[in-house]
Amino acid sequence: MKKSVLFVCLGNICRSPSAEAVFNSLIKKNGLENLIECDSAGTAAYHEGEPADQRMQSHAIRRGYRLTSIARQFDPADDFDRFDYIIGMDDDNVNDLQDLASSEEDVNKIYKMTDFCSQGGHYSIPDPYYGGSDGFELVLDILEDACEGLLNEVRG
Ligand code: 4NP
Numbered sequence: 001m002k003k004s005v006l007f008v009c010l011g012n013i014c015r016s017p018s019a020e021a022v023f024n025s026l027i028k029k030n031g032l033e034n035l036i037e038c039d040s041a042g043t044a045a046y047h048e049g050e051p052a053d054q055r056m057q058s059h060a061i062r063r064g065y066r067l068t069s070i071a072r073q074f075d076p077a078d079d080f081d082r083f084d085y086i087i088g089m090d091d092d093n094v095n096d097l098q099d100l101a102s103s104e105e106d107v108n109k110i111y112k113m114t115d116f117c118s119q120g121g122h123y124s125i126p127d128p129y130y131g132g133s134d135g136f137e138l139v140l141d142i143l144e145d146a147c148e149g150l151l152n153e154v155r156g
Helices: 015-029 054-062 076-082 091-100 133-155
Strands: 003-009 036-042 085-088 110-112
Touching: 003 015, 003 076, 003 091, 003 133, 015 036, 015 054, 015 133, 036 133, 054 133, 085 091, 085 133, 091 110
Parallel strands: 003 036, 003 085, 085 110
Antiparallel strands: none
């Protein structure tokens, strides 16, 4: 059975679509397309149906990541069953996901992205939406580190 990962942030237009693209790139690089799949969602519906934030797309493409996902809201009725790992980008995302969980099995699927970092010092992926360029670069720096650790965890 394929392992499945869902990345979750607030709007699903900056951090979680980037996590999806970075992780997909690693899956492809390691030839694991038949074993691991991923998707992304937002805890809020503000940007549902929109492509990723243009600033996030520009920073990502410079590192070779094409952000193709369209924003959608996290669906507790479906996503807890569909995914093996449900990964929030910050503490608010994790708390919101925990509030939406309806069983211990659901709760046990919830992680924070920085749990998988090997470089210390980061305890969340900071929301870049209201900040400048540095924030978008920091998102990608932390995601590249965390995705390596996550891949090792998921592939077992
Ligand atoms: P994301 O960033 O959660 O990484 O997609 C945000 C996108 C939109 C908003 C906040 C954060 N917003 O307030 O609209």
